[in-house]
Amino acid sequence: MKLTQTNPNFFKSIFNGRNAVIAIPYIWLLLLFLLPFIYVLKISFAETIYARPPYSPLLIWGDSWLPSIKASFDNYLFLFSDSLYIKAYLSSLKIAFISTILTLIIGYSIAYSVARAPTRWRGILLMLVILPFWTSFLIRVYAWIGILKTEGLLNLALMSIGIIEKPLMIMNTDLAVYIGIIYSYLPFMILPLYANLEKMDMSLLEAAADLGCRPFKAFWTVTIPLSLPGIMAGCFLVFIPVMGEFVIPDLLGGSETLMIGKVLWTEFFYNRDWPVASAVAILLLAILVVPIMLYQRSQEKAIS
Amino acid sequence: MSENIKVSPWLDSSHKPYIEIQNVTKRFGEFTAIDNLTLDIYKNEFFSLLGPSGCGKTTLLRMLAGFEKITDGKILLDGEDISEIPPHLRPINMMFQSYALFPHMTVEKNIAFGLKQDNLPANEINQRVEEMLELVELTDFANRKPNQLSGGQSQRVALARSLAKRPKLLLLDEPLGALDKRLREQTQFELMDIQEKLEVTFVIVTHDQEEAMTVSSRIGVMDSGNLVQVATPAEIYEAPINKDVADFIGDVNILKGIYKGQNEIGTQLLSEDSNSIVFATQDAGASVEDEMWFAIRPEKLEISRTKPSHNHNILKGKIEDIAYGGSFSTYHVKLDNGKILKAIRANRERTKEHHLTWDDEVYLQWAAHSAVVLLS
Numbered sequence: 001m002k003l004t005q006t007n008p009n010f011f012k013s014i015f016n017g018r019n020a021v022i023a024i025p026y027i028w029l030l031l032l033f034l035l036p037f038i039y040v041l042k043i044s045f046a047e048t049i050y051a052r053p054p055y056s057p058l059l060i061w062g063d064s065w066l067p068s069i070k071a072s073f074d075n076y077l078f079l080f081s082d083s084l085y086i087k088a089y090l091s092s093l094k095i096a097f098i099s100t101i102l103t104l105i106i107g108y109s110i111a112y113s114v115a116r117a118p119t120r121w122r123g124i125l126l127m128l129v130i131l132p133f134w135t136s137f138l139i140r141v142y143a144w145i146g147i148l149k150t151e152g153l154l155n156l157a158l159m160s161i162g163i164i165e166k167p168l169m170i171m172n173t174d175l176a177v178y179i180g181i182i183y184s185y186l187p188f189m190i191l192p193l194y195a196n197l198e199k200m201d202m203s204l205l206e207a208a209a210d211l212g213c214r215p216f217k218a219f220w221t222v223t224i225p226l227s228l229p230g231i232m233a234g235c236f237l238v239f240i241p242v243m244g245e246f247v248i249p250d251l252l253g254g255s256e257t258l259m260i261g262k263v264l265w266t267e268f269f270y271n272r273d274w275p276v277a278s279a280v281a282i283l284l285l286a287i288l289v290v291p292i293m294l295y296q297r298s299q300e301k302a303i304s
Numbered sequence: 305m306s307e308n309i310k311v312s313p314w315l316d317s318s319h320k321p322y323i324e325i326q327n328v329t330k331r332f333g334e335f336t337a338i339d340n341l342t343l344d345i346y347k348n349e350f351f352s353l354l355g356p357s358g359c360g361k362t363t364l365l366r367m368l369a370g371f372e373k374i375t376d377g378k379i380l381l382d383g384e385d386i387s388e389i390p391p392h393l394r395p396i397n398m399m400f401q402s403y404a405l406f407p408h409m410t411v412e413k414n415i416a417f418g419l420k421q422d423n424l425p426a427n428e429i430n431q432r433v434e435e436m437l438e439l440v441e442l443t444d445f446a447n448r449k450p451n452q453l454s455g456g457q458s459q460r461v462a463l464a465r466s467l468a469k470r471p472k473l474l475l476l477d478e479p480l481g482a483l484d485k486r487l488r489e490q491t492q493f494e495l496m497d498i499q500e501k502l503e504v505t506f507v508i509v510t511h512d513q514e515e516a517m518t519v520s521s522r523i524g525v526m527d528s529g530n531l532v533q534v535a536t537p538a539e540i541y542e543a544p545i546n547k548d549v550a551d552f553i554g555d556v557n558i559l560k561g562i563y564k565g566q567n568e569i570g571t572q573l574l575s576e577d578s579n580s581i582v583f584a585t586q587d588a589g590a591s592v593e594d595e596m597w598f599a600i601r602p603e604k605l606e607i608s609r610t611k612p613s614h615n616h617n618i619l620k621g622k623i624e625d626i627a628y629g630g631s632f633s634t635y636h637v638k639l640d641n642g643k644i645l646k647a648i649r650a651n652r653e654r655t656k657e658h659h660l661t662w663d664d665e666v667y668l669q670w671a672a673h674s675a676v677v678l679l680s
Contacts, residue, residue: 206371207404209391211418211469225408 037285044278045071056275077278084263085280089287091258095174095249096242099181103238106182106229107189111230112223114190115197122198129190141180141251147253148176172254180248185241189234196230197223229298236295240288260284313346314522322347322505323368324411324472327378330363330529337363339529340377340413344544350499350506352516355526356552361509364526365475368507369398381474381546392421397471401478403462405450411461412437418469439498456487462497463466480515482520491520513553517522517541525549546680550599555634557605557645558678559598563590569616571677573598577643578619584675597678604674605647607635607660612669619645619668622662635660637668 039044040100046055059067079085114125132140148170155167200223208218226232246261253259260280267277313319321344330338337360345351353361366372368379370391378387386394397418405414415436419429437443440460450458459479464475479495480488496519510516515535516523524534533545544550547558561573561581570585573596583669584598612618624644625636635647645667649660660666 172339201402201404203400203402203404204406206391207398207400207406209371210369210396210398211465212392212421213417214392217421222406292617 036077040278043274044075044282045073046275046278047072048275053201053274054272074285075275077282078234078276079121079279084258085260088258088260088263089283091247092243092260093287095177095181095259096239096245099178099185099242100239101234102178103182103185104235106184107193107225107234108231110186110195111190111193115194115200126194129187129194137184138247139169141184141248144176144180144183144252145171148179171252172257174253174257176252177249177257177259180252181242181245184248185238188237188241192233192237193227193230196227196233200226229301232295232298236291236298240291240295243288244284273278313349314344321345322349322382323366323507324380325368326380328364328367328379329375330360330367330372331375334406337529338367341530343348343524343531343534345398345505345507347505348499348503350508350519351506352520352523353509353526354513354516354523354552355511357511359526360529361526362477365398365477365507365509368473369475370394380476394627396473396475397466397469397473398477399462399466399479400439401481403450403458403482403486404504405458405461405465407450410447410449410455411442413459414450415465415468418465422590432468436468439467439501440464453484458614459483459491463498467498467504468500471504472503473507473532476506478510479508481500481510481512488515489518495519513678518647524583525552538556544599544678547597547599547678550676550678555648557602557604559675561598562594563588563594565592569672573677577639577641582617583672584677585673586675586677586679587595588677588679590679594679599676599678600670602634602646603632603649604670605645606668607637607647608669609651609660609664609666611667617670617672617675621645621666621668623662623664623666626660626662635666637666 004021042058043055046058048054049056054069058069058071060070061067103303109128114122117125145152150167150169150171151157152171154170155164159167170179204222204226205215205218207223209215213221244261244264245259246265249257249259249262250265253262264277264280264284267273267280271277314320323343323345325341325343325345328341329336339360341360341364353364355361363372366375372388374387378385381394381396386396406417410418412433415433416429417635419432421519424432433446437446440463442457442460442464445453445457445461450461453461458514459482463479466476468542475493480491483491491539492515497504508519517540520534520537522534525532525539525540527548533540533549535543540549540553542589544553544556550556550558559573559575559577560580561575561577564572564574564581566572566587567583569583570583572583572590574580574597575582582598588594588596590596619639621635621639623635624638627634627636630651632648632650635649637645637647639645645668653659
């Protein structure tokens with residue numbers, strides 16, 4: 001058999017129904033992720049100009065038949081020269097990290113109690129966790145303004161009980177941002193944790209008790225290690241989007257609340273500096289590549 | 305049968321029971337799982353709780369382990385009331401039906417888990433783990449994770465883990481249920497050897513009557529939350545207390561009839577099936593005209609083509625089915641009234657001459673002392 005000869009069924013074998021189905025997610029990712037990403041990457045190497053669109057072209061078609069490339073790293077260098085951006089990245093990392101830990105603690109206790117609730121209650125309890133998704137995310141964050149503001153529900157309630165005399169200044173502080181983030185992202189923590197804890201074999205805890213292990217210690221030596229895949233999944237599902245969060249710090253945070261998502265938005269819409277905004281976005285993605293890959297690996301492990 | 309107990313302590317009132325289950329009741333809401341149950345188990349016994357699913361045997365085992373709270377009554381271990389002691393403080397270990405091996409720990413760590421809870425020095429833990437691995441012949445598998453083990457190996461790790469703390473009492477919940485037949489039989493003997501070697505009292509829950517017969521010093525047959533009969537395997541088999549026990553343990557033929565008093569042979573029963581009087585040596589202890597049953601094990605029914613010379617305890621029928629079992633054959637014999645009895649005959653001859661075959665007219669007979677008289 002000649003190896004060079006093309007099999008007549010070759011094309012048929014590629015364009016079959018099975019491959020077509022497999023191709024759908026790839027085409028989706030290509031069109032809606034990879035192409036926009038390349039576009040943003042391209043803009044990040046451009047210069048700001050007063051034009052429409054407001055950036056210089058990457059390829060310049062001159063006299064020769066090959067275009068010349070005009071790319072600059074100025075935007076990236078600029079991000080490192082102005083301490084605002086570094087501070088914003090670090091502040092975002094800090095806020096994402098702290099709120100992930102807090103969401104984990106709250107989410108774990110909720111997921112644990114739902115997973116240990118009588119079977120007939122679990123569906124309803126889980127439903128309650130998911131229920132907020134029925135309302136727009138934006139509206140729910142706005143609702144927190146009504147609760148947290150100086151003359152808001154929380155202060156009114158606390159003052160009417162007599163716990164405080166002066167209203168608490170929560171609104172427009174980092175605290176309000178943390179409350180908003182934890183509230184909004186809690187379901188993303190609870191759901192993977194619940195999926196993990198619910199299928200845990202209860203006889204393992206009985207075995208631990210049988211072998212002389214106190215319930216509290218059994219929790220740390222058996223339950224926690226076995227729920228690690230759920231903990232990883234939940235933490236990444238919260239950490240990654242919180243890192244780029246813009247709406248919550250914008251609505252609930254104050255002028256001191258610095259988050260890279262907010263900076264990006266400002267660059268894009270107020271300063272109309274698309275190249276710098278794109279560079280901010282690319283750098284944010286670069287920072288998130290590490291946790292995203294860790295998440296991928298933990299998911300693969302969980303599957304195998 | 306376990307030979308660990310050379311004497312029978314349950315027959316000797318000077319022996320003090322090791323485990324005393326006193327009037328224990330367990331209710332789950334409205335449902336009564338264990339109903340006022342009393343049972344004594346002696347040191348070094350290999351005691352089996354046997355019964356159909358839902359009879360309460362597992363609940364009783366879990367109460368011994370401490371996983372279920374006793375609603376009423378109490379349990380004593382070595383004279384000490386353990387009813388209120390939480391599971392992690394009881395000197396009792398359990399081997400779980402699912403084995404419940406910690407999937408994130410190696411074989412070694414699984415076995416060491418219980419020892420670590422007692423804060424034993426590291427070298428002692430290592431030594432004990434080593435011993436246990438040798439006992440169950442898994443030394444080469446010390447660093448494997450449970451998901452890298454076969455069913456039989458997992459079973460042995462679970463056993464080693466539950467024995468590592470040298471418990472006063474080992475509870476085994478269907479320990480061999482997940483193993484295939486050959487491995488199960490082999491493991492039964494291993495279990496008996498280990499029990500003898502370590503001198504631990506074993507209480508095992510099983511629904512497999514053959515397993516219970518093989519391993520136990522005594523069997524407690526349970527039904528609907530109570531013990532129906534507690535006796536040695538041979539007693540349970542040869543002298544069951546009622547039809548249910550007779551039927552549950554092994555195969556049995558039950559003849560129903562009316563008690564017609566005693567004569568020189570023994571108990572007379574007017575059999576519903578043959579419409580004649582049949583006999584058993586055992587005394588009935590009933591009043592005449594009471595309803596009564598004879599239980600006859602299939603291997604005690606003799607089957608032949610020729611009519612026996614004597615004329616009592618004979619039933620005539622036709623061979624309906626034959627189950628060839630190699631060393632023996634089971635014959636299903638249909639009586640004139642349509643009832644089917646089972647008779648087992650050892651296949652002593654290789655030739656076909658003596659073979660019975662389908663539709664043969666046969667006579668079934670039994671010795672009067674082979675039938676068990678049952679009043680319920």
